[in-house]
Amino acid sequence: MSLLKAGVGKEQVLTETRAVVGLNDVSLTVPGGAMYMIMGLSGSGKSTLARCINRLNEPTAGKILLDGRDIVPLKPAELLEIRRRRISMVFQHFALLPNKTVVENAEFGLKMRGVPLQQRRKRAEEILSIVGLGKWCKHYPHELSGGMRQRVGLARALATDADLLIMDEAFSALDPLIRSEMQDELLRLQRTLNKTIVFITHDFQEAVKLGTRIAIMKDGAVVREGTPQAIVADPGNDYVSAFTREVDRSRVFEASAVMQPCEAIGKSGEIQIVRQATGKIKRIGFALDSSGRVVGLLDEVAFSKLDAGSACEGLMSREFVKVRENTKLIDAVRMNGPQQPMAVVDADDRFVGLLQAEHILAFIASSPSTVASAHGVPNV
Structure with missing residues:
Protein backbone atom coordinates (compact mmCIF):
# COMPACT_ATOMS: atom_id res chain seq x y z
CA MET A 1 0.00 0.00 0.00
CA SER A 2 2.86 2.38 0.76
CA LEU A 3 4.32 1.76 -2.70
CA LEU A 4 0.97 2.48 -4.37
CA LYS A 5 0.55 5.67 -2.37
CA ALA A 6 4.00 6.70 -3.57
CA GLY A 7 2.87 6.28 -7.19
CA VAL A 8 4.61 2.99 -7.93
CA GLY A 9 2.99 0.94 -10.71
CA LYS A 10 1.43 -2.52 -10.57
CA GLU A 11 4.38 -4.32 -12.18
CA GLN A 12 6.94 -2.81 -9.81
CA VAL A 13 4.77 -3.69 -6.80
CA LEU A 14 4.68 -7.28 -8.03
CA THR A 15 8.44 -7.34 -8.55
CA GLU A 16 9.26 -5.89 -5.14
CA THR A 17 6.61 -7.57 -2.97
CA ARG A 18 5.11 -10.45 -5.01
CA ALA A 19 1.71 -8.89 -4.21
CA VAL A 20 -0.76 -8.56 -7.08
CA VAL A 252 -25.38 3.76 -29.60
CA PHE A 253 -26.26 7.33 -30.51
CA GLU A 254 -29.64 8.96 -30.13
CA ALA A 255 -31.57 11.42 -32.28
CA SER A 256 -30.46 14.32 -30.07
CA ALA A 257 -26.83 13.74 -31.14
CA VAL A 258 -27.59 14.25 -34.85
CA MET A 259 -30.66 16.49 -35.05
CA GLN A 260 -30.35 19.87 -36.76
CA PRO A 261 -31.47 23.13 -35.16
CA CYS A 262 -34.39 25.11 -36.54
CA GLU A 263 -35.07 28.83 -36.35
CA ALA A 264 -38.43 30.50 -35.85
CA ILE A 265 -39.22 32.67 -38.88
CA GLY A 266 -42.65 33.96 -37.95
CA LYS A 267 -46.30 33.12 -37.42
CA SER A 268 -49.28 32.40 -39.62
CA GLY A 269 -52.31 33.03 -37.43
CA GLU A 270 -51.85 30.89 -34.31
CA ILE A 271 -49.27 28.68 -36.01
CA GLN A 272 -45.55 29.25 -35.42
CA ILE A 273 -43.28 28.40 -38.33
CA VAL A 274 -39.78 27.02 -37.81
CA ARG A 275 -37.29 26.31 -40.56
CA GLN A 276 -34.04 24.36 -40.76
CA ALA A 277 -31.26 26.68 -39.63
CA THR A 278 -28.59 25.02 -41.78
CA GLY A 279 -28.61 23.74 -45.36
CA LYS A 280 -31.08 26.38 -46.53
CA ILE A 281 -30.74 25.67 -50.26
CA LYS A 282 -33.75 23.41 -49.83
CA ARG A 283 -36.10 24.90 -47.28
CA ILE A 284 -37.90 22.50 -44.93
CA GLY A 285 -39.51 23.02 -41.57
CA PHE A 286 -42.48 22.42 -39.30
CA ALA A 287 -45.57 24.20 -38.07
CA LEU A 288 -45.98 24.34 -34.29
CA ASP A 289 -48.96 25.14 -32.10
CA SER A 290 -48.83 27.59 -29.20
CA SER A 291 -47.41 24.88 -26.90
CA GLY A 292 -44.51 24.09 -29.25
CA ARG A 293 -45.98 20.80 -30.47
CA VAL A 294 -45.69 19.83 -34.13
CA VAL A 295 -48.91 20.08 -36.15
CA GLY A 296 -47.60 19.96 -39.71
CA LEU A 297 -44.67 19.56 -42.12
CA LEU A 298 -43.65 22.34 -44.53
CA ASP A 299 -41.68 21.60 -47.69
CA GLU A 300 -39.99 23.84 -50.28
CA VAL A 301 -43.23 24.40 -52.23
CA ALA A 302 -45.09 25.35 -49.03
CA PHE A 303 -42.42 27.92 -48.12
CA SER A 304 -42.62 29.46 -51.60
CA LYS A 305 -46.37 29.90 -51.21
CA LEU A 306 -45.90 31.30 -47.71
CA ASP A 307 -43.56 33.91 -49.19
CA ALA A 308 -46.34 34.81 -51.61
CA GLY A 309 -48.75 35.42 -48.73
CA SER A 310 -50.70 32.12 -48.53
CA ALA A 311 -51.97 30.90 -45.13
CA CYS A 312 -50.01 28.13 -43.46
CA GLU A 313 -53.03 25.94 -42.59
CA GLY A 314 -53.67 25.02 -46.20
CA LEU A 315 -50.04 24.32 -47.04
CA MET A 316 -48.73 22.07 -44.30
CA SER A 317 -48.83 18.29 -44.55
CA ARG A 318 -50.39 16.47 -41.62
CA GLU A 319 -48.39 13.36 -42.47
CA PHE A 320 -45.09 13.64 -40.63
CA VAL A 321 -42.87 11.47 -38.45
CA LYS A 322 -42.02 12.33 -34.84
CA VAL A 323 -39.23 10.71 -32.82
CA ARG A 324 -38.21 11.24 -29.21
CA GLU A 325 -34.81 12.83 -28.66
CA ASN A 326 -33.61 9.64 -26.93
CA THR A 327 -34.60 7.40 -29.88
CA LYS A 328 -31.68 5.33 -31.15
CA LEU A 329 -30.66 6.28 -34.69
CA ILE A 330 -31.32 2.81 -36.06
CA ASP A 331 -34.90 3.01 -34.75
CA ALA A 332 -35.34 6.49 -36.18
CA VAL A 333 -34.32 5.24 -39.64
CA ARG A 334 -36.84 2.40 -39.39
CA MET A 335 -39.60 4.87 -38.53
CA ASN A 336 -38.79 7.15 -41.47
CA GLY A 337 -40.58 5.18 -44.20
CA PRO A 338 -41.17 7.96 -46.75
CA GLN A 339 -37.65 9.41 -46.26
CA GLN A 340 -39.07 12.75 -45.17
CA PRO A 341 -37.69 15.00 -42.43
CA MET A 342 -38.46 13.85 -38.89
CA ALA A 343 -39.46 16.13 -36.05
CA VAL A 344 -37.49 15.45 -32.86
CA VAL A 345 -39.53 16.05 -29.70
CA ASP A 346 -38.83 15.98 -25.97
CA ALA A 347 -40.62 13.99 -23.28
CA ASP A 348 -43.45 16.56 -23.28
CA ASP A 349 -43.88 16.21 -27.07
CA ARG A 350 -42.43 19.67 -27.72
CA PHE A 351 -40.34 20.24 -30.84
CA VAL A 352 -36.57 20.41 -30.29
CA GLY A 353 -35.00 19.77 -33.71
CA LEU A 354 -35.14 18.29 -37.18
CA LEU A 355 -33.65 14.98 -38.29
CA GLN A 356 -33.08 13.64 -41.80
CA ALA A 357 -31.87 10.26 -43.04
CA GLU A 358 -28.92 11.93 -44.77
CA HIS A 359 -27.80 13.40 -41.43
CA ILE A 360 -27.90 9.95 -39.85
CA LEU A 361 -25.98 8.29 -42.68
CA ALA A 362 -23.31 11.00 -42.66
CA PHE A 363 -22.91 10.70 -38.91
CA ILE A 364 -22.63 6.90 -38.95
CA ALA A 365 -20.07 7.06 -41.78
CA SER A 366 -17.94 9.70 -40.04
CA SER A 367 -14.81 8.63 -38.21
CA PRO A 368 -14.85 8.62 -34.39
CA SER A 369 -13.35 11.54 -32.52
CA THR A 370 -9.57 11.80 -32.46
CA VAL A 371 -8.11 9.77 -29.65
CA ALA A 372 -6.32 11.71 -26.96
CA SER A 373 -2.54 11.53 -27.20
CA ALA A 374 -1.96 10.37 -23.61
CA HIS A 375 -1.38 6.62 -23.51
CA GLY A 376 -0.80 6.21 -19.77
CA VAL A 377 -3.35 4.69 -17.42
CA PRO A 378 -4.71 7.40 -15.11
CA ASN A 379 -5.90 6.65 -11.62
CA VAL A 380 -9.55 7.42 -10.90
Missing part, protein backbone atom coordinates in the same frame (compact mmCIF):
# COMPACT_ATOMS: atom_id res chain seq x y z
CA VAL A 21 -2.61 -5.26 -7.25
CA GLY A 22 -6.17 -6.29 -8.07
CA LEU A 23 -7.69 -2.81 -7.84
CA ASN A 24 -5.98 0.54 -7.59
CA ASP A 25 -7.76 3.70 -6.43
CA VAL A 26 -11.11 2.80 -7.99
CA SER A 27 -13.90 5.22 -7.15
CA LEU A 28 -17.32 4.82 -8.76
CA THR A 29 -20.91 5.76 -8.02
CA VAL A 30 -23.71 3.54 -9.32
CA PRO A 31 -27.01 5.44 -9.50
CA GLY A 32 -30.17 3.73 -8.30
CA GLY A 33 -32.05 2.04 -11.14
CA ALA A 34 -29.02 2.11 -13.46
CA MET A 35 -27.71 -0.73 -15.59
CA TYR A 36 -24.06 -0.04 -14.81
CA MET A 37 -21.54 -1.92 -16.96
CA ILE A 38 -18.00 -2.72 -15.82
CA MET A 39 -15.83 -4.00 -18.65
CA GLY A 40 -12.27 -4.65 -19.67
CA LEU A 41 -9.98 -7.41 -20.89
CA SER A 42 -9.20 -10.52 -18.85
CA GLY A 43 -7.14 -9.53 -15.81
CA SER A 44 -8.30 -5.93 -15.84
CA GLY A 45 -9.91 -6.21 -12.40
CA LYS A 46 -13.59 -6.11 -13.33
CA SER A 47 -14.61 -9.36 -11.60
CA THR A 48 -12.43 -8.48 -8.62
CA LEU A 49 -14.34 -5.22 -8.31
CA ALA A 50 -17.70 -7.02 -8.52
CA ARG A 51 -16.67 -9.43 -5.79
CA CYS A 52 -15.43 -6.61 -3.61
CA ILE A 53 -18.85 -4.98 -3.74
CA ASN A 54 -20.41 -7.90 -1.88
CA ARG A 55 -17.15 -8.69 -0.06
CA LEU A 56 -16.51 -12.08 -1.60
CA ASN A 57 -13.12 -10.41 -2.02
CA GLU A 58 -11.98 -8.36 0.95
CA PRO A 59 -10.60 -4.92 0.02
CA THR A 60 -7.23 -4.06 1.55
CA ALA A 61 -8.25 -0.42 1.89
CA GLY A 62 -11.14 1.87 1.05
CA LYS A 63 -14.88 1.92 1.58
CA ILE A 64 -17.87 0.24 -0.02
CA LEU A 65 -20.93 2.39 0.52
CA LEU A 66 -24.41 0.91 0.13
CA ASP A 67 -26.86 3.81 0.38
CA GLY A 68 -24.17 5.67 2.31
CA ARG A 69 -23.42 2.84 4.76
CA ASP A 70 -19.91 1.42 4.69
CA ILE A 71 -20.21 -2.37 4.58
CA VAL A 72 -16.46 -3.07 4.92
CA PRO A 73 -16.46 -3.04 8.77
CA LEU A 74 -19.55 -5.27 9.03
CA LYS A 75 -19.30 -8.42 11.10
CA PRO A 76 -20.07 -11.82 9.45
CA ALA A 77 -23.67 -11.93 10.72
CA GLU A 78 -24.37 -8.41 9.44
CA LEU A 79 -22.72 -9.17 6.10
CA LEU A 80 -24.77 -12.34 5.75
CA GLU A 81 -27.94 -10.30 6.20
CA ILE A 82 -26.79 -7.85 3.52
CA ARG A 83 -26.21 -10.71 1.09
CA ARG A 84 -29.55 -12.29 1.86
CA ARG A 85 -31.65 -9.15 1.54
CA ARG A 86 -29.85 -6.38 -0.32
CA ILE A 87 -27.38 -7.88 -2.82
CA SER A 88 -27.99 -10.78 -5.22
CA MET A 89 -25.55 -12.27 -7.70
CA VAL A 90 -25.90 -14.06 -11.05
CA PHE A 91 -22.90 -16.18 -12.04
CA GLN A 92 -21.43 -17.00 -15.44
CA HIS A 93 -21.93 -20.77 -15.11
CA PHE A 94 -25.43 -20.71 -13.65
CA ALA A 95 -24.48 -22.29 -10.26
CA LEU A 96 -27.79 -24.16 -10.06
CA LEU A 97 -28.35 -27.04 -7.65
CA PRO A 98 -28.69 -30.12 -9.90
CA ASN A 99 -30.78 -32.12 -7.42
CA LYS A 100 -33.34 -29.31 -7.03
CA THR A 101 -36.20 -28.51 -9.38
CA VAL A 102 -36.41 -25.21 -11.25
CA VAL A 103 -38.79 -23.71 -8.69
CA GLU A 104 -36.68 -24.99 -5.78
CA ASN A 105 -33.63 -23.32 -7.31
CA ALA A 106 -35.54 -20.09 -7.85
CA GLU A 107 -36.73 -19.99 -4.24
CA PHE A 108 -33.38 -20.97 -2.72
CA GLY A 109 -32.38 -17.45 -1.67
CA LEU A 110 -35.72 -16.98 0.06
CA LYS A 111 -35.30 -20.33 1.79
CA MET A 112 -31.93 -19.20 3.15
CA ARG A 113 -33.66 -16.07 4.40
CA GLY A 114 -36.14 -18.20 6.35
CA VAL A 115 -39.22 -17.35 4.28
CA PRO A 116 -42.04 -19.93 4.79
CA LEU A 117 -42.48 -22.52 2.04
CA GLN A 118 -45.85 -21.35 0.73
CA GLN A 119 -44.76 -17.72 0.56
CA ARG A 120 -41.42 -18.38 -1.12
CA ARG A 121 -42.94 -20.88 -3.57
CA LYS A 122 -45.53 -18.31 -4.68
CA ARG A 123 -42.83 -15.65 -5.19
CA ALA A 124 -40.57 -18.06 -7.11
CA GLU A 125 -43.41 -19.11 -9.42
CA GLU A 126 -44.28 -15.46 -10.11
CA ILE A 127 -40.69 -14.63 -11.09
CA LEU A 128 -40.33 -17.76 -13.21
CA SER A 129 -43.44 -16.70 -15.12
CA ILE A 130 -41.93 -13.26 -15.67
CA VAL A 131 -38.76 -14.78 -17.20
CA GLY A 132 -40.80 -17.16 -19.34
CA LEU A 133 -40.30 -20.40 -17.39
CA GLY A 134 -43.68 -20.73 -15.70
CA LYS A 135 -44.28 -24.14 -17.26
CA TRP A 136 -40.88 -25.52 -16.24
CA CYS A 137 -41.19 -25.28 -12.44
CA LYS A 138 -41.08 -29.05 -11.81
CA HIS A 139 -38.24 -29.79 -14.21
CA TYR A 140 -34.57 -30.20 -13.26
CA PRO A 141 -31.62 -28.12 -14.55
CA HIS A 142 -30.29 -30.94 -16.77
CA GLU A 143 -33.57 -30.87 -18.70
CA LEU A 144 -33.11 -27.20 -19.67
CA SER A 145 -31.07 -25.50 -22.37
CA GLY A 146 -28.21 -23.16 -21.43
CA GLY A 147 -30.35 -20.08 -21.95
CA MET A 148 -33.13 -21.52 -19.82
CA ARG A 149 -30.71 -22.40 -17.01
CA GLN A 150 -29.41 -18.84 -17.07
CA ARG A 151 -33.01 -17.62 -16.76
CA VAL A 152 -33.38 -19.76 -13.65
CA GLY A 153 -30.26 -18.15 -12.20
CA LEU A 154 -31.69 -14.72 -13.01
CA ALA A 155 -35.04 -15.67 -11.46
CA ARG A 156 -33.30 -16.85 -8.28
CA ALA A 157 -31.58 -13.47 -7.95
CA LEU A 158 -34.75 -11.51 -8.72
CA ALA A 159 -36.91 -13.55 -6.34
CA THR A 160 -35.14 -12.10 -3.30
CA ASP A 161 -36.12 -8.59 -4.46
CA ALA A 162 -32.64 -7.37 -3.52
CA ASP A 163 -31.74 -3.71 -4.02
CA LEU A 164 -28.58 -4.51 -6.00
CA LEU A 165 -28.10 -7.22 -8.60
CA ILE A 166 -24.54 -8.15 -9.58
CA MET A 167 -24.17 -10.06 -12.85
CA ASP A 168 -20.65 -11.41 -13.37
CA GLU A 169 -20.18 -12.36 -17.05
CA ALA A 170 -23.72 -13.72 -16.81
CA PHE A 171 -24.23 -14.29 -20.54
CA SER A 172 -20.71 -15.00 -21.78
CA ALA A 173 -21.09 -18.80 -21.64
CA LEU A 174 -24.13 -18.71 -23.95
CA ASP A 175 -24.25 -19.15 -27.72
CA PRO A 176 -24.39 -15.82 -29.62
CA LEU A 177 -28.08 -16.07 -30.55
CA ILE A 178 -29.18 -17.12 -27.06
CA ARG A 179 -26.94 -14.44 -25.60
CA SER A 180 -28.66 -11.75 -27.69
CA GLU A 181 -32.07 -13.08 -26.60
CA MET A 182 -31.01 -12.95 -22.93
CA GLN A 183 -29.81 -9.37 -23.37
CA ASP A 184 -33.20 -8.44 -24.81
CA GLU A 185 -34.91 -10.28 -21.95
CA LEU A 186 -32.86 -8.39 -19.37
CA LEU A 187 -33.74 -5.06 -20.98
CA ARG A 188 -37.41 -6.04 -20.91
CA LEU A 189 -37.21 -7.03 -17.25
CA GLN A 190 -35.37 -3.84 -16.38
CA ARG A 191 -38.14 -1.72 -17.89
CA THR A 192 -40.57 -3.55 -15.60
CA LEU A 193 -38.54 -3.96 -12.40
CA ASN A 194 -36.13 -0.98 -12.56
CA LYS A 195 -33.38 -2.73 -10.60
CA THR A 196 -29.93 -1.37 -9.81
CA ILE A 197 -27.64 -3.71 -11.77
CA VAL A 198 -23.86 -3.96 -11.88
CA PHE A 199 -23.05 -6.02 -14.97
CA ILE A 200 -19.55 -7.37 -15.62
CA THR A 201 -18.59 -8.05 -19.23
CA HIS A 202 -15.61 -8.15 -21.58
CA ASP A 203 -17.84 -7.44 -24.60
CA PHE A 204 -18.16 -3.75 -25.49
CA GLN A 205 -21.11 -4.40 -27.83
CA GLU A 206 -22.95 -5.93 -24.87
CA ALA A 207 -21.96 -2.99 -22.69
CA VAL A 208 -23.34 -0.36 -25.06
CA LYS A 209 -26.51 -2.37 -25.71
CA LEU A 210 -27.39 -2.82 -22.05
CA GLY A 211 -25.67 -0.05 -20.15
CA THR A 212 -26.78 3.36 -18.99
CA ARG A 213 -23.18 3.98 -17.89
CA ILE A 214 -19.92 2.11 -18.52
CA ALA A 215 -16.68 1.92 -16.56
CA ILE A 216 -13.72 0.54 -18.56
CA MET A 217 -10.88 -1.03 -16.57
CA LYS A 218 -7.23 -1.79 -17.24
CA ASP A 219 -4.62 -3.11 -14.79
CA GLY A 220 -6.97 -2.69 -11.85
CA ALA A 221 -7.80 0.96 -12.56
CA VAL A 222 -10.71 2.69 -14.27
CA VAL A 223 -9.44 4.39 -17.44
CA ARG A 224 -12.74 5.71 -18.78
CA GLU A 225 -16.24 6.16 -17.34
CA GLY A 226 -19.38 7.63 -18.82
CA THR A 227 -22.42 7.01 -20.97
CA PRO A 228 -22.07 4.75 -24.03
CA GLN A 229 -22.53 7.79 -26.30
CA ALA A 230 -19.84 9.80 -24.52
CA ILE A 231 -17.31 6.95 -24.60
CA VAL A 232 -17.82 6.15 -28.29
CA ALA A 233 -17.69 9.84 -29.22
CA ASP A 234 -14.54 10.47 -27.15
CA PRO A 235 -12.64 7.29 -26.15
CA GLY A 236 -9.90 9.34 -24.51
CA ASN A 237 -7.03 6.87 -25.10
CA ASP A 238 -5.91 4.09 -27.43
CA TYR A 239 -6.98 1.30 -25.07
CA VAL A 240 -10.59 2.47 -25.00
CA SER A 241 -10.51 3.39 -28.68
CA ALA A 242 -9.75 -0.24 -29.56
CA PHE A 243 -13.06 -1.27 -27.99
CA THR A 244 -15.10 1.41 -29.76
CA ARG A 245 -13.66 1.06 -33.26
CA GLU A 246 -16.13 -1.55 -34.55
CA VAL A 247 -19.20 -0.32 -32.68
CA ASP A 248 -22.40 0.20 -34.66
CA ARG A 249 -22.89 3.91 -33.99
CA SER A 250 -26.54 3.75 -35.06
CA ARG A 251 -27.27 1.52 -32.05
